[in-house]
Amino acid sequence: MTNTLVEVAFGATLTSSAPVLVDISQYVDLVKGISISRGAQDELSEIQPGSCSIPLDNSDGRFTPGRASSPYYPNVKKGVPIRVSVATFTPRTGTAPYPLEMLGDDFDDNRISSTLWPNSYGGVSEVGGRARVPLPAGSSSGYQSAREWTLVGSKLTAKLATVPAAGGSSSAFCSMYINSTTSGTRLGWRYNALTGVLSAESQTGFFDGSAVSLTYSPFSHMWLRIRESGGTVFFETSSTGATWTVRRSLATPAWVTSQSVAVEITGARTGGVTDFSEWDFVGATMHPRFFGIVQEWPTTWKGLSSAASITCTDLLTWTSIVKELQSMVVQEILLDRPTVFFPLTESADSTSAGDLSGTPSVGSLSIVQAGSGGTLEFAAGAGPTGQPCPVFTPSTSTAGKYLSADLGPNFTDANASFRVRAEMWFATSTRDRVLMALTSSDADTKMIISLASASGALQVQSQAPGSALVATVWGTPDLADGQLHHLVYNEFTGEVAIDGVTYTTPNFNPADLRILYVGGFQNARLWNGRISHVALYVRSVTTADLTPHYTTGATGHAGESASARMARLASYAGLSVATQGSTFDAVASQAELGRSALEHMRDIARTESGKLFTSRTTGTPLIFQSRDLRYNPVAALTLQYADLETDGFEYAYDDQKMVNSVTASRPGGATQRIISQASIDAYGEKPQDLQLLKNSDNSVTDAANWLVSRYSDPPPEVRQIPVEAYSMPVATYRALLDADVSTVIGLTGLPSQAIASTATATVEGYTERIGLWQHQLDFHTSRAVTDTVWLLDDPTYSVLDSTTRLAY
Known part of the structure; x- marks a missing residue:
């Protein structure tokens, strides 16, 4: 089963370090569906800003901007961060004891599962798609599973959606424990409402003198996980449910390897005002689909029924990334x-x-x-x-x-x-x-x-x-x-x-x-x-903070690596960059700047034959891929043609990408021309100019040769792979959700009219529609073997005149 999570950081901005994210999933109209576009049409096109359209039920006016009775007032505003994720759950198969990751519940049917939680107590309930655990004065309550699970090689994951208040009590807490057969011997996460401390605990006799305590953050500690791997138990937290930070690790207790365990999500207080904690997505694997900002909150009516279909864009349209930059030395000083x-x-x-x-x-x-x-x-x-x-x-x-x-x-x-x-x-x-x-x-x-x-x-x-x-x-x-x-x-x-x-x-x-x-x-x-x-x-501010401005003013950072330059340019827009791959050449100075940060970053990506795009989740917002990430591609997943269950699969053969004559130059360097005479004789000249921020003429020649060698005579290729992902087995569905720009997809069982029964394609971008029991993905792809390079004595990548292209 799957579940869609839509969260909005009302009142926050992209630069907020710990935004409060509000789950609005229950108001999303999945009959109309969420539409997302990402990436480029092909590998020679620049990656465009991604977009996301989300239809919302606005029957109570909560998404009407400026409406004082909205629970989000006055923060229903354009420019607020939004993220969309999809949760997948591992189905329970086999016989007990089952791996804990098979304990999956999205709490969306408003009734407690007697199969998953047969021993629940104290008035727990499902409310608004969450497990609600009350903290009644002088008592306790909890969701409790049967003793039919094992932690070995598995994990327990949950979203802590709502924490309780102290409420005038001398003790109030909520927790998620994995219980052994011995009372008080357990592993778990515990939140203390009086101190605001979240602790990772391995208790014996209800006590752990070595518990690791964290000052609770509703952003950084939104997701909690306990995982066992190779004889070690890890306590982890996450702000997204997708990337995790280890907060504590310890040798796996003996009881974990020898006993079936039970899960208990509980809450208790000694007195004061009754309150509750809320949990969600137990056992979920989260897949980020979109992160960006809401561009508009339009409100429409059909009779007295109100809806809001919001349009969102990713960070490539954010104001700070498209504003005009001043000189590099000015930007560096302003950073401080x-x-x-x-x-x-x-x-x-x-x-x-x-x-x-x-x-x-x-x-x-x-x-x-x-x-x-x-x-x-x-x-x-x-x-x-x-x-x-x-x-x-x-x-x-x-x-x-x-x-x-x-x-x-x-x-x-x-x-x-x-x-x-x-x-x-x-x-x-x-x-x-x-x-x-x-x-x-x-x-x-x-x-x-x-x-x-x-x-x-x-x-x-x-x-x-x-x-x-x-x-x-x-x-x-x-x-x-x-x-x-x-x-x-x-x-x-x-x-x-x-x-x-x-x-x-x-x-x-x-x-x-x-x-x-x-x-x-x-x-x-x-x-x-x-x-x-x-x-x-x-x-x-220290002297050491300011002395690097000398290098900026003296050299404009000429000769620094493309990855370092990309990070520098991104910092001028208040953003950070994660790099993928390892080949980043030295680049020329961009001291004058004068255009938008995005334009200058794209100059670097173009110079490196790399890819610049945005992350699908919070954290590091930009991703810069080097060209070597695509060398000699290996398929991350393989699909049977018959399993696509869609129309529109496309094989193309044309001159759309043909380049057989390149005139290339660099600042202060030579202008050079690289050609494929055989291609020109056969098809006529297909020219392209390259203005690259390279640091040497040889690097310019290498870049021009790389382009001509790949596109002087492009062979047939798969350019479109549409797939109904929701109908796939869970493992394949997860692999499809993880696919992103530069992921390689293998195809087998192609129709008899195809060139061959198999093919490999590199993802350049995609569109998707997330609906009710549907998830359609339409990948824009290119021929994966376009980026093969010579490996000496390799049977595949050392075929003379075929795969002996020198790497650039």
Whole structure:
């Protein structure tokens, strides 16, 4: 049997660390069915944003946005996270004792199964598709199975859907135990409603002095599991029911291997207010199908009957991933949450510079004229990775222009608790000039960063009210050498980092700062040169957190691996990436950026002949597959043609994918052309341009050869595999649900008109419809052997002129 689980995180966002997920499955109209699309049509197409459509019963108005009587008010909003999963259960077969994973119950028929739970007690019930276990004052209750199960090599899984409240009791708990034949000897999970602690226990005499305790999280500990494997018992938790975290492990107790066991889901309290716990999906194996955000909550009526058919999209449409990025050095600084940040990259006609930190009340940097003469030209110079920056050119040390801003009360308030960390890029050939200064509103407190007059080393001068100005000079090289340098000054630790090298000297830490000066102070010691990317951090951030910005500004991270670059780009959108496969080449710099995070990530995926798509579950939201994941594919599952039970199976042979001439280039490299003359002679030229972020010309040639070798003359292939998955045996159904982009499917027993009786196909994407006692999957596929590579002396992958393609 199967079961669909639809959960919405009302009131949360994609960046919420522990969203509260609400199960709305009972309101899903499975007669109309859930529709999901995922992946691409073929291997040469970019993976498009996935979508999910879910029809809902809205007869009580709970899904009407803005309706005050909705139990979800005011959080029926667009942009809330949603996930869809399918549960499968292992049917009970054979004779007792049965493996515990065969104890499966979805509690959806509103009656307690006398077969599964014959010894239940204390007024337990099924309510709303869940097992409800009351905690009556001074008593206990529980679901209890017969003693006909074994844990050896098996597992007990359940979703803890609702935990009880303390309710004024001196003791209140709910639990899930595997009981031995000896009273009080048992394994289980126990939640203490008074302390909010979830504990993994192996009890003897109702006690475990080594229990592992966790502060309960309704998100991280939503799913609980006890599993035995190879002589070890594992206690595991999960937020999805699909991926698990081990919280405790111990040697399998002797009674587990020698006895039949019983399961008891129980609750009790000593007094106070009667409450209950709720459990669901006992024995389920969960299969994530979709994770994304709700785009709309439309409400429709047919007469007085109301429905809501919601449309959801995956993370490839999330605002942060499609917003335009600034330069890489700006994005890296923003990741570290500066309190004030002036990139100083304004255009040449600017007369002031703006803050990008988002801190309220920070004013813009405006030009201050000292004496007469001198210039301050925006965009006249080059800062890190060639970013435009202003050039300060005074006529004398006291005549020229500099910048000043009021940083506002929020900056001053933060400075009461945290000392300043300052960062900037600069270049000059003149010593004894001021890079930056900070003062209090009355200027009685000062902090001035400059280059020492004698050595050109970094100097900081500080002054407290009523005290003299105190200078501290660090042992840096002469920085007035005309070269571009990166500076991090950590006032709290007395550290200075120049171009990634750290120097330490104790110094005074002023507070109450508010007014910022850049390129001069009090109309004197005017800067002669360039300054850019001025950032101030008034929070707990270390020097080591900020020094990597030097590498960003100096190299744009040219030469880092494609997997590292993908993770970097994803971080700019507030996301993380899981990699699959192992071949990730070095890539060129993307220092300028300027387009959306998604576009830049797709550039990397295209450069690597890899795949970028979203996860089907919470956790790591993006997946980046390397090309070698597909080398010499092995089928993850095999289907008989006769078992598909659908129409629409497709064999295709055309020139849709043909590429026999590739012109390829890279930034700062050669433009090269790779062709298959035999294909051109036979079919005419089928050209394609490749602009790749490779780090060498040879890598570009390899990529072009790889494309031409595979697609100069594409043979017939299976492009569509529709299947009625629900009718399959459980093991096959689970394998189909696990299939995703790049999964290989084997086919046997093909019709006599086919090229051969067997075929292998690689999944590129799919559409599915989850209905009432139906689950139709329609896989978009490509020819799996397209990605075979040469293995020396291998009987399959070393056939001359057939499977001797060199791996790229």
